[in-house]
Amino acid sequence: MTAPAATLPETARPRLLRGVRTKFDRVRDTWVLLAPERTLKLDQIGHAILSETNGERSFGEIVDRLAATYNAPRDRIAEDAGRFLASLIDRRMAEAR
């Protein structure tokens, strides 16, 4: 029995799974995440997180970069990004190695 992960280890390298991609939706003027039989609207934070997520960067590096770009507290960024990425992993849209 695995509990829902609330966050990721700093060393984990997350990425979107094949068949999951972001797209700018011109009609609705927003970024969306397209996945098998699912479409998620991405807010600015969600899009920023996925823009840094490429399977190469560790979660710690992603948080560092977001904290620097948005001049925001690292703890807060780690919490938001960790929760968001963990939810995508739970839903089989992303993985972390």
Next chain:
Amino acid sequence: MNTQAQPEPAAAVQARPPMAMLAELTHRCPLSCPYCSNPLELAAKASELGAADWATIFAQAAEIGVLQVHLSGGEPASRRDLEEIVGAAHAVDLYTNLITSGVGLTERRLDALVDNGLEHIQLSLQGVDAEMADRIGGYRGGFARKMQVADWIARREIPLTLNAVMHKQNLDRLPDTIELAVELGARRLEVATVQFHGWATRNRAALMPTRAQAREASRIVAEARERLRGVLVIDYVTADHHAEYPKPCMGGWGSTGFNVTPDGRVMPCHAAHTIPGLVFEQAPGTHLGDIWRHSAAFNAFRGFDWMQEPCRSCDRKTRDFGGCRCQAMAFAGDARATDPVCIKSPLHARLQEAAEADAAAEGAELVYRTSPA
């Protein structure tokens, strides 16, 4: 060819842009499942739209906000130009999902489909062994073929969803169905209890699950979702004739998606033709944007103004939209009535009694779907 949506006065209800479309590329299918959601009157091969028309339709769909296209049938692989059709959807950046039984796919075709931009496959499952699956599908060797196709999909790491239609005869194998989905490497499993539209209406006595089966299925799904978190996502369509409240059919009529038939008629759902008086415009001759915004059929049950009591004053109406219009038509003889699944419907007791009687029936013969001309 009409490629430009006409500016028109606002419709009675403002429609948000559609998210998804179901493209029924053909009604032809090697299988003859007794619960097929295709209409009883199937579109003939000679009436099918060509690949160029589908390309025009996809371009119009993308223009009005559609993000995902579900390529379905019948069996879409029965079309020799499926690869070209996938390419046309991909060319306008639609997310492409193939809904297939697997029969008609080869390794070479799978490679071509992926090369042309196919992103995901939904593979149907009629049972967890050849005896059950081939009998329900009415196609000997179908299960073995499907397992072969599932292996080819896994080797290519193409994202896979299994769609298992469940009913009286196979619900007791639900745990094995979940197990098989994990073994085949599926990311998602749809446990779809049969809905009684189309061909299933002729097989109520053979397919209606018992209340006990429906309850046990809910328990098994809840347990498996917890146990398989991060491994397998399970979508669950319940046996609504045993429920107290209706399903939010289509997420609301004309609110999120539409269906295009093999001959190009554009409908709010795949059973909408069962409602008398609705007229369905033809794509691509009429632009999808015009149809989505202005079709009387799409506007017929949008919003809440069409509702009668008890829906009109019900606080659940924003959640379930009064349920399924086609089911209201079928049982109440009035498409504006409350879905008789709802406990507030005067027909609820009769619907449940009929369901119990069909669930208790034994030895009913399957009536198989036929082939289009």
